[in-house]
Amino acid sequence: MNMIKNKASEREEIEALLPWHAAGTLSRRDAQKVEQALARDAELSTQYETVRQDLVETIGLNESLGAPSARAMQKLMADIEADASTARRVKTSFNLGEWLSDKLSSFSPRTLAWSATAAALAIVLQAGLLAGMFVNEKQGGSLFDTASVSKSEPAMVGTYALISFAPQASAADITRLMQTYNMKIVEGPSGEMFTVKLALTGMPKEDLARLIKQLQDEKTVRFVGQKSAE
Amino acid sequence: MQTTTDEALIGRIAGGDKLAMQVLFARHHVRVYRFVLRLVGEPSRAEDLISEVFLDVWRQADRFEARSQVSTWLLAIARYKALSALRKRPDEELDDETAQAIEDPGDDPEVAMQKKDTSVVLRQALTKLSAEHREIIDLVYYHEKSVEEVSKIVGVPENTVKTRMFYARKRLGDLLKAAGVERGWP
Numbered sequence: 145m146n147m148i149k150n151k152a153s154e155r156e157e158i159e160a161l162l163p164w165h166a167a168g169t170l171s172r173r174d175a176q177k178v179e180q181a182l183a184r185d186a187e188l189s190t191q192y193e194t195v196r197q198d199l200v201e202t203i204g205l206n207e208s209l210g211a212p213s214a215r216a217m218q219k220l221m222a223d224i225e226a227d228a229s230t231a232r233r234v235k236t237s238f239n240l241g242e243w244l245s246d247k248l249s250s251f252s253p254r255t256l257a258w259s260a261t262a263a264a265l266a267i268v269l270q271a272g273l274l275a276g277m278f279v280n281e282k283q284g285g286s287l288f289d290t291a292s293v294s295k296s297e298p299a300m301v302g303t304y305a306l307i308s309f310a311p312q313a314s315a316a317d318i319t320r321l322m323q324t325y326n327m328k329i330v331e332g333p334s335g336e337m338f339t340v341k342l343a344l345t346g347m348p349k350e351d352l353a354r355l356i357k358q359l360q361d362e363k364t365v366r367f368v369g370q371k372s373a374e
Numbered sequence: 375m376q377t378t379t380d381e382a383l384i385g386r387i388a389g390g391d392k393l394a395m396q397v398l399f400a401r402h403h404v405r406v407y408r409f410v411l412r413l414v415g416e417p418s419r420a421e422d423l424i425s426e427v428f429l430d431v432w433r434q435a436d437r438f439e440a441r442s443q444v445s446t447w448l449l450a451i452a453r454y455k456a457l458s459a460l461r462k463r464p465d466e467e468l469d470d471e472t473a474q475a476i477e478d479p480g481d482d483p484e485v486a487m488q489k490k491d492t493s494v495v496l497r498q499a500l501t502k503l504s505a506e507h508r509e510i511i512d513l514v515y516y517h518e519k520s521v522e523e524v525s526k527i528v529g530v531p532e533n534t535v536k537t538r539m540f541y542a543r544k545r546l547g548d549l550l551k552a553a554g555v556e557r558g559w560p
Contacts, residue, residue: 159540160536160537160539160540161536163514163515163539163543164514164520164521166515167514167515167518168518169514169518169519169520170520187559190557190558190559191558191559193557193558194543194547194557194558194559195543197492197496197557198496198500198511198515198543198546199515201493201496201497201500202500202511202512202515202516203515203516204493204497205497205500205501206408206412206512206516209407209408209411209412210417211403211404211407212403212404212407212417212420212421212424213421215421216403216407216421216422216424216425217396217399217403219421219422219425220395220399220424220425220428220429221392221396223425223429224392224395224429224432227429227432227433229432229433230390230432233389233390306382306385306386306388306389308388308436332389334388334389334390334391337385337388337389337436360440366436366439367385367388367436367438367439367440368440369379369381369382369384369385369440370379370381370382371382371385
């Protein structure tokens with residue numbers, strides 16, 4: 145009796161997955177399960193055929209809906225220009241001291257015990273950034289324009305990522321993160337994003353994806369993504 | 375040639391990069407527009423709404439958590455905007471307008487039945503589904519969203535997503551039957 149019930153619920157489960165199987169969005173394991181069921185169940189195959197018809201016509205219907213006019217993009221860009229957050233972002237210039245002082249002012253008394261560490265970090269970071277600016281000036285370029293595509297930007301050697309920190313992250317947390325992953329801040333903040341150098345050379349894609357995933361799981365990190373080569 | 379990922383674009387947008395915003399818009403605006411149009415039914419309203427969707431992306435890029443695809447995030451914002459816009463209109467007006475905006479006026483159900491063209495009848499049936507069923511069918515078949523992603527966009531558990539899709543397909547089958555097309559299921 146139980147076995148019959150199990151078989152019935154398994155079939156219902158497969159039935160429910162047919163649309164995603166047709167769209168190719170199932171995991172490999174689920175797709176295999178559906179394939180096996182389709183091979184032995186003729187009624188399920190008939191049902192699958194209707195799913196495929198539905199899929200084709202849904203795509204056809206959506207494709208027939210056309211596209212928005214250029215007005216949509218124009219309106220968006222005008223709205224962005226007029227938006228208060230845009231002015232704020234443009235106004236934001238790199239001021240590590242201000243950033244750290246903001247962070248420190250929000251610390252609890254216990255956390256303030258870390259202030260000496262934070263001050264040390266500020267000195268180290270500023271020294272690093274000043275050295276970086278000096279080197280860049282020598283090369284005739286600046287990395288401090290924006291995070292945007294800049295044609296005058298020199299090619300960056302190494303592996304980089306864009307990162308922003310969780311609001312509750314303390315300076316000590318950030319220092320620890322930098323040390324654990326052997327990362328260096330090379331640019332920012334632009335908005336709340338910093339560019340960090342992950343490795344001196346280009347990393348294999350899989351290793352980089354693994355590292356980004358690891359960083360994503362860190363509580364100190366709010367956002368991290370690969371910075372593409374420009 | 376390396377293509378910048380959507381996630382990298384969002385990172386740049388968070389930093390105030392308008393060019394990255396334009397690239398993201400160019401990449402996704404047609405699909406987002408079609409999704410919104412299927413919900414609100416008016417092309418000019420859908421156009422305004424997609425501008426609002428991408429303006430929200432501009433404002434909230436620094437809060438994007440990369441736990442889902444960027445396209446999933448866009449569709450979730452688009453859905454919220456479309457539903458908010460729909461709430462501002464009376465229901466009766468809404469259903470009529472939605473159907474009229476999408477249906478092909480040259481092919482009413484009678485003509486389609488005469489043609490015995492399953493394809494035409496099927497497309498008409500797709501426009502007659504409830505907003506809830508229409509939305510899920512579009513997300514799965516056209517926007518290629520997994521069960522998990524649909525669950526994030528629509529804000530319901532994954533099991534509800536599967537059940538809702540099943541009933542949407544059943545309803546579609548019933549509409550076809552009513553139009554004289556028998557497919558063997560349901």
